[in-house]
Every structure is written in structure tokens, then in C-alpha cells.
Amino acid sequence: MVHKKTKKISKPLLKNLSIKNFRCFENFHLKDLKRVNIFVGDNNSGKSSVLEAVGMLYPRLEDHFRILEARGVGLVFNYLKAYRRITSFHYVILNFFSFFFKKNTENSIEIFSEFYEAKKNVNLQISLSSKIEKFNEEDEILEPQNPHEKNIKPESLVFDYKFNNSKTVQRLGCSSLGTYDSVLKDFNQYNIIFLADQTPTQREIIDKWSKLKELANLKESNEIDERYLKILQNFEKDLKKIELIGTYFFAFLKDDFTVFLEDMGNGFKKFFDILLTIDLASKKNLPTLLCIDEIDNGLYFDKQDVFWEQLLKLCAEKNIQLFATTHSYDCLKSIVRVFENHYKTDKKIDEELGVFRLVKIKNEVRVSPYNFSFLKVLAESSTEIR
Structure with missing residues (x-):
């Protein structure tokens, strides 16, 4: 019997982080970071500043x-x-x-x-x-x-x-x-990408799409079309074809009519942009630290699972370590569902997922890590975990 070799998934990049005199942090420490790291907390608790500090490492x-x-x-x-x-x-x-x-x-x-x-x-x-x-x-x-x-x-x-x-x-x-x-x-040690809490413009998406296609031969270009269409159909099931009209308009063929990217929802654009960003980063063949502020903004709650399934898959395949912030209760419940379905055991999930709650007390920011068992109980009981 011939056994297929399974692709070895490498460890996440960053293990511990100390931040001094940066933004709202006078002296702050994060330990035991995982492949996927989610930061929750009240407004102005320092969640975005953690991502900015990671971005400074490049x-x-x-x-x-x-x-x-x-x-x-x-x-x-x-x-x-x-x-x-x-x-x-x-x-x-x-x-x-x-x-x-x-x-x-x-x-x-x-x-x-x-x-x-x-x-x-x-x-x-x-x-x-x-x-x-x-x-x-x-x-x-x-x-x-x-x-x-x-x-x-x-x-x-x-x-x-x-x-x-x-x-x-x-x-x-x-x-x-x-x-x-x-x-x-x-x-050439690693790559770092910082995506702010902003809806990407059509121009930004067109530029990334064009660059991705420029780096591909004809066969690869067709495969890109097919792969992206299949993924994006999870958001809009009636999509039939992706079209770049000239250099100014991005559109999708839907049955017998055309829908322009500008008319799609912000969640769709954000998801599309994240996929393109990851694809372009992987061309450098370097491990990547990907920072996404307010990762779920614009996403409808019924699309969250699809979003996290794709992101989890890409993080493993492309050797990406994710740092993300969220205010959304639906987002955290989706993370619980997707990770539980993917990894099966809480022990394995705790090796791959870190959830950190930041709390500001006077001028000091404190961090509380949540293990998956505790996160699951909070999600199931609808307890506020901001």
C-alpha cells in the first residue's frame, strides 16, 4: 500500500510579545501566541494597538x-x-x-x-x-x-x-x-500585512487582482478564476463568471446580467480583499503575520462560518499567523463552531487558537487569555465577552 505524504504544517511564527511605551501600553506582555489570535475587549482597550505593534516588526x-x-x-x-x-x-x-x-x-x-x-x-x-x-x-x-x-x-x-x-x-x-x-x-525572514478597519475600494481590489493575474501563466490564470469563483459562490451562489472590464470596473456575471463590485456588500468586498492579500503574500514563499482590525465588520452573521472556514484553511496552507480584533458576539460564536468542527478536541483547538480579552484599568492594560472550554461555555450561555 502506498501512503500519501501529508504536508507538514509549520508552527506559528510569533510566540511572545512585549510592548513598552507604545500607544496605550506602558508595559504589556502577551505570551503563548497561537496560529489564530483573537483580541476582544471594550473600546479603547488596546486591541488595535496590539496589531499595530506587530506591524512595526517589519x-x-x-x-x-x-x-x-x-x-x-x-x-x-x-x-x-x-x-x-x-x-x-x-x-x-x-x-x-x-x-x-x-x-x-x-x-x-x-x-x-x-x-x-x-x-x-x-x-x-x-x-x-x-x-x-x-x-x-x-x-x-x-x-x-x-x-x-x-x-x-x-x-x-x-x-x-x-x-x-x-x-x-x-x-x-x-x-x-x-x-x-x-x-x-x-x-527575507517573514512578511507582515496590516489591514485596517476600512472597506477596500474597487481600485485596491482591481490592483491586487491584476497583480495576481500578471504573476500567473494562462493555465494558472484560468485556475485562479475557477478557484475564486468557487469560494465567492459561498457568498453569492448565483455568480457565474468573474470579469475585469478594462482597467476600471470589476464585475461578476450572474445568469443573464452583470453585477459590478461596487454594488456588492462591504462584507463581500472585505472577504475578497483578504483572499487576494493572502494569495499575493504567499507568492513570496515567506511565513506571514496577518493583522486584520475588526475582522468581521460588514459580514452578515450567516456568512461568518464560511468566512472562518476559508480563513482557517488558508492560514494552515500558506503558513500564516493571524492576529485579529472583533467586537462581534456572532463572530466569536462562529469561531467556536468552526474550530470545534475542524479540530474535534478542545486540547487541539487550544494549540491553534488564542482568544485574549484586554481590559484597561486606569492607565494599565491587562490581558486575560481564554482557553477553548471557557470560551465555549461563554458562547453557549450568551455571556458578554467584550
Whole structure:
């Protein structure tokens, strides 16, 4: 008898996380993280800030700018590079102050991460320097263009990364006079994706779809169409075909008429966008930390199980570790159903799923992990678990 080899599912990436002087966290610790990690709690308890701290572990300033954008502040990094004005760099540094605990920039932000593979460990320190740092040899200091720019004081926002418990510091950052370095070249330890609590635009989805198709040959392209159609039919059973009309419109053939993506619900768009994001990330063949804020926003309660079944499958297949926040009671009940159906035993579920409740008491954020047995009792009794 020939036995089929089963694909070995690798361990999740991040094991423990310590956060100091970041957002609402003065000194915060998360232990024993799993493949799927769900954060619950009241408004302003720090759930989104946990995801942002994880996002900071990837050494690329452009990603950090996107986190600022999701909060409604900051500038697009490409704009900053293109226009190179002292005022813009100064504005960016001021906006980064919101990352510091109580906006006190005298105390450095420290994010310490312990991975299941020790060689991936990352220590990050974010600090404000009162001088102009030169981040690479090509750096040029900008000249003031007006009296206001002449009065802007010299300072630099510095991101110091240490990998694999090394004492060697690798530095990124930007200064108020335009010096900067935005990415550590050839970094290939892992990938991190941060998806904010925003409905993706049609343009964003078209761009991701087009990129996915560009990376595929004809056979693979047809397989992508078939695979996505099959998955999306769980949301809209009458879909017959996926169509990109020119470069501006995304549509679906439904029997004898066409439905445009713009007319689909926010939950459908969010689900589609998450699938595309995961697919594109997997092309790099790197393990991925996927952070999704308010993961179930826009999803109807009767689609939650389909959503979690697909996400659970993709996390295992693509070596993804998920970090997500939710306020939804329906979402947690769906997680209980899907995990129980998939893994059968509570012990196995506790190896794969972590649910963490964050509570803010005065200025301190505390965390309470829930094992699956307790989560199940709460869900079955309809007890409030925010």
C-alpha cells in the first residue's frame, strides 16, 4: 500500500510579545501566541494597538505610514519622497508622536518579539533624536524654503532593529531636514500585512487582482478564476463568471446580467480583499503575520462560518499567523463552531487558537487569555465577552 505524504504544517511564527511605551501600553506582555489570535475587549482597550505593534516588526517605513493613515493622520510615504519638503518631514515626525505612550517622546518605544524559531527574534526601539541623523551615504539635508522651515528644529525619528538576538543595530528612520532610509534591503525572514478597519475600494481590489493575474501563466490564470469563483459562490451562489472590464470596473456575471463590485456588500468586498492579500503574500514563499482590525465588520452573521472556514484553511496552507480584533458576539460564536468542527478536541483547538480579552484599568492594560472550554461555555450561555 502506498501512503500519501501529508504536508507538514509549520508552527506559528510569533510566540511572545512585549510592548513598552507604545500607544496605550506602558508595559504589556502577551505570551503563548497561537496560529489564530483573537483580541476582544471594550473600546479603547488596546486591541488595535496590539496589531499595530506587530506591524512595526517589519522593517519598512512605508508600512508604518499606512498604520498612521488608518488612524486618519500622516502622509503617504511616496508623496514624502517625491516632494521632499522640510515641512512635510516635520509633519510626519509630529504625527508619529501618537505612537508614544501619552505622547511622551522622552521614553523610547520598545517592542520585543520572541519567535518559535529563535533566529527570527526581533527587538525594536523607536526613539526621537534631537539631531539630524544620516541614515545612508546618499542622504542630503534639505535647505529651508521659507521662514517657517527655518524655525523647524532639527530632530530625527529613529527605528533601531536587532535581529536574532544580535547586538548589531540596523537603522531606519527620517529627520525633519529630509534625511531618511525606509527599508532594510534583502530582509527575507517573514512578511507582515496590516489591514485596517476600512472597506477596500474597487481600485485596491482591481490592483491586487491584476497583480495576481500578471504573476500567473494562462493555465494558472484560468485556475485562479475557477478557484475564486468557487469560494465567492459561498457568498453569492448565483455568480457565474468573474470579469475585469478594462482597467476600471470589476464585475461578476450572474445568469443573464452583470453585477459590478461596487454594488456588492462591504462584507463581500472585505472577504475578497483578504483572499487576494493572502494569495499575493504567499507568492513570496515567506511565513506571514496577518493583522486584520475588526475582522468581521460588514459580514452578515450567516456568512461568518464560511468566512472562518476559508480563513482557517488558508492560514494552515500558506503558513500564516493571524492576529485579529472583533467586537462581534456572532463572530466569536462562529469561531467556536468552526474550530470545534475542524479540530474535534478542545486540547487541539487550544494549540491553534488564542482568544485574549484586554481590559484597561486606569492607565494599565491587562490581558486575560481564554482557553477553548471557557470560551465555549461563554458562547453557549450568551455571556458578554467584550
